[in-house]
Amino acid sequence: MFQPDIRFDISILPSNIMVxxxxxxxxxxxxxxxxAAAALLEIQGINCVKSLLMTDNVYAIMDVKSKSLDGLKNKYGYTQDDGTFVIQPGVKGNIEYLIDLLKKKCIEEVKLAKSSKHNQLSSSSTIxxxxxxxxxxxxxxxxxxxxxxxENNKSKLSVQQFSLVEGEHYFILLQNDSNGALKCDIRCCCQKWSSLPLRRGxxxxxxxYRHLQGLNNICPVLKKMISNSQLALPSSTNNPPPLITSDNVPQQVV
Structure with missing residues (x-):
């Protein structure tokens, strides 16, 4: 008995068989x-792989009562004693082999398409x-x-400990815009977004900073942190001096 994987060699099929x-x-x-197989398919209007695989029984034509089919039946089949016709075994075997071959080809095409799509997704997602x-x-x-x-503003806020932690107090989003240019947005834990301009790299x-300590209001989260940590120093608690901004905070080179 033949092994299917050995018997059905789809490499013999033309590359454009599906079209x-x-x-x-x-x-x-x-x-x-x-x-014989070609004549049997052609007379039924089976003109492509899809129509062949979608036809439930390509031999059913042998049971059709029509004088116009007698020539086909006599040439490629046998007349039984009850007057019915059966297809020649060799013709049937050739057609079934072809159908199995084309089914396997379709399965391989689907696998190839899925693999190609997976590779494209993997490639596009690889940074x-x-x-x-x-x-x-x-x-x-x-x-x-x-x-x-x-660190530079601890004394200005009259607190001993003051820090903002990424992933807790703020969240950084770095991504390319529609033109491929790198942009950065930062979200405060109070849900306020701020866009960071890029200058000299x-x-x-x-x-x-403007969000954290604006002229008219202070970030509610920062205000709560200061309130919880502020020292009891009357001279600085009531009228804290302005915070040091980015203009005089030492900048680090990336």
Whole structure:
């Protein structure tokens, strides 16, 4: 008994088999399965791979009562004692082999399409190492700059401990815009977003500082942190001096 994987060698099929139609398809059937198989398919209007695989029983035509089919039946079948016709075993075997071959071809095409799609997704989702390094450096610069800002403003806020933690008090979003240019947005834990402009290769945090300590209001989260940590120093608690901004906070080179 033949093993299916050995018997059905789809490499013998033409590369364009799935798009063959009409005479081109029938010529292929003649070459692969013989003239009898081609005649049986052609008379039924089976003109491509899809129509062949979607036909439930290609031999059912032998049961059709029509004098116009007698020539086909007598040539490629046998008349039984009860007057019915059966297809010749060799013709049937050739057609079944062809159908199995085409089914396997369809399965392989589907697998290939899925594999190609997976590879495309994997390729598109793979970020070059150089890009990852750049993003890491930009992120580190923002974190370090904010840490310096907190350190420089502890005394101004009259608190002993003051820090903003990434992932808790703020969240950094680095991504490319529609033109492929790198942009950065930062979200405060109070849900307020601030866009950071890029100047001379460095993201400036002035917009975020403005949110944290604006002229008219202070970030509610920062206000609560200061309230919880502030020292009992009457001279500074009631009228704290303005915070140091990015203009005089030492900047780090990315």
């Amino acid at each position: 063959l139609r009409d005479d081109d398809f029938i010529d292929f059937v003649k070459e692969e399965a013989g003239h 070059p190492k150089s890009t990852l390094t750049l993003l890491k450096n930009k992120n580190k610069y923002i974190v370090d700059t904010l840490n310096n800002w907190c 460095k993201f400036q945090l002035s917009n975020f």
